[in-house]
Amino acid sequence: AQSVAQPEDQVNVAEGNPLTVKCTYSVSGNPYLFWYVQYPNRGLQFLLKYITGDNLVKGSYGFEAEFNKSQTSFHLKKPSALVSDSALYFCAVRDRGNTPLVFGKGTRLSVIA
Amino acid sequence: DADVTQTPRNRITKTGKRIMLECSQTKGHDRMYWYRQDPGLGLRLIYYSFDVKDINKGEISDGYSVSRQAQAKFSLSLESAIPNQTALYFCATSDPGTSNTQYFGPGTRLTVL
Numbered sequence A: 001a002q003s004v005a006q007p008e009d010q011v012n013v014a015e016g017n018p019l020t021v022k023c024t025y026s027v028s029g030n031p032y033l034f035w036y037v038q039y040p041n042r043g044l045q046f047l048l049k050y051i052t053g054d055n056l057v058k059g060s061y062g063f064e065a066e067f068n069k070s071q072t073s074f075h076l077k078k079p080s081a082l083v084s085d086s087a088l089y090f091c092a093v094r095d096r097g098n099t100p101l102v103f104g105k106g107t108r109l110s111v112i113a
Numbered sequence B: 001d002a003d004v005t006q007t008p009r010n011r012i013t014k015t016g017k018r019i020m021l022e023c024s025q026t027k028g029h030d031r032m033y034w035y036r037q038d039p040g041l042g043l044r045l046i047y048y049s050f051d052v053k054d055i056n057k058g059e060i061s062d063g064y065s066v067s068r069q070a071q072a073k074f075s076l077s078l079e080s081a082i083p084n085q086t087a088l089y090f091c092a093t094s095d096p097g098t099s100n101t102q103y104f105g106p107g108t109r110l111t112v113l
Helices: none
Strands: A003-005 A010-014 A019-021 A024-026 A032-038 A044-050 A056-058 A064-068 A073-078 A087-094 A107-112 B004-007 B010-013 B019-025 B031-038 B042-051 B054-057 B064-070 B073-078 B087-094 B102-104 B108-112
Touching: A003 A087, A010 A019, A019 A107, A024 A073, A024 A087, A032 A064, A032 A073, A044 A056, A044 A064, A044 B102, A073 A087, B004 B087, B010 B019, B019 B031, B019 B087, B019 B108, B031 B064, B031 B073, B042 B064, B042 B073, B054 B064, B073 B087
Parallel strands: A010 A107, B010 B108
Antiparallel strands: A003 A024, A019 A073, A032 A044, A032 A087, A056 A064, A064 A073, A087 A107, B004 B019, B019 B073, B031 B042, B031 B087, B042 B054, B064 B073, B087 B102, B087 B108
């Protein structure tokens, strides 16, 4: 069975500082990995995904994520946080078969000016 | 995302009532999904459909049913609503050609009194 863990319910970071939102996963075989962001009163927006190839994936709004197979992690990063990055972030995984995404419980990011 | 629409956006109902939530998409995707979001629990899959003739139960299908009326339409019904079905409900679509990246509607906030 597939699963995702986001170990932090809340991450606080000062504006201009680097941010990291953590994600670890469990899946049979090679994974497809995704990050989504949810702003207040909005649906989930796709940020980036890892399919194959380079372990560092770049996505929307300056975000990137690093796939680490040995640690089964896919942490979301940004070099310099903005107040507007404050939102709820979800990591998701699926295997290479015909299965829907499985989501983590979400991490609330708060960027403080 | 305007490509995936949900109606109604908000609904308040009473225990025991039958409720239908509707989802329409113009993305041309074959695959559609219904999730519910509860604080601290992330997104949980209720039902999914890979084409018009295919319906599959997700993690939490009890108390729900679905209908795939056409490629573009996927409805979720609560047969007899109960208060613990109060949640935010999201519809999503995906295309297997894009590694099943899922695109979400804006959500329906349902309150069962």
